[in-house]
Amino acid sequence: MKKYIIVFASMSGNTEEMADLISESIREEGIDLTVTDVLEADPSDLEEYDGILLGAYTWGDGDLPDEFFVFYDEMDGLNLTGKKAAVFGSCDSSYPAYGAAVDILMKKLQDLGADIVLEGLKVELDPIGEDEELCKKFGKDFVSKYSIEVSF
Numbered sequence: 001m002k003k004y005i006i007v008f009a010s011m012s013g014n015t016e017e018m019a020d021l022i023s024e025s026i027r028e029e030g031i032d033l034t035v036t037d038v039l040e041a042d043p044s045d046l047e048e049y050d051g052i053l054l055g056a057y058t059w060g061d062g063d064l065p066d067e068f069f070v071f072y073d074e075m076d077g078l079n080l081t082g083k084k085a086a087v088f089g090s091c092d093s094s095y096p097a098y099g100a101a102v103d104i105l106m107k108k109l110q111d112l113g114a115d116i117v118l119e120g121l122k123v124e125l126d127p128i129g130e131d132e133e134l135c136k137k138f139g140k141d142f143v144s145k146y147s148i149e150v151s152f
């Protein structure tokens with residue numbers, strides 16, 4: 001059975017709500033999914049999973065949340081070749097660097113060899129209405145994508 005992991009940071013709960021919706025839709029597809037707060041996660045664990053999803057709100061002036069700093073730095077040296085990956089996060093369009101943390105994490109995963117299979121999902125504040133559906137679709141679409149590294 002395929003194993004996926006979601007690692008997220010959420011200060012006021014919006015990104016966590018996204019993680020919940022995405023998790024629900026992934027588990028509906030029969031995937032063995034681990035969901036963990038970034039502060040409880042060890043980056044080397046990522047190598048054990050077939051699919052990696054990172055979730056982060058954006059802080060400061062287009063920065064990663066503080067909670068992600070150590071995890072981000074400790075990802076250096078991982079080999080994520082052959083893993084599929086995607087990134088999501090809650091954002092606020094009143095800031096100029098809209099959802100920049102999502103882009104930072106996508107670049108990191110790509111640099112480590114992961115195959116980014118979906119565009120980053122940026123949701124304005126809390127995922128309600130249409131955004132709720134987008135989160136569920138993001139989870140389903142992630143399951144249905146194959147890493148280009150997979151050989152048949």
Ligand SMILES: Cc1cc2nc3c(=O)[nH]c(=O)nc-3n(C[C@H](O)[C@H](O)[C@H](O)COP(=O)(O)O)c2cc1C
Pocket residue numbers: 009010011012013014015016057058059060061062063090091092093095096097098099100124125126
């Ligand atoms: C001090 C501060 C700085 C922020 N900077 C940004 C930013 O640069 N870009 C952005 O899209 N959102 C920014 N935000 C908005 C948060 O990302 C947004 O409130 C998000 O919903 C928080 O997610 P969470 O509920 O998962 O913690 C900022 C919020 C605060 C309070």
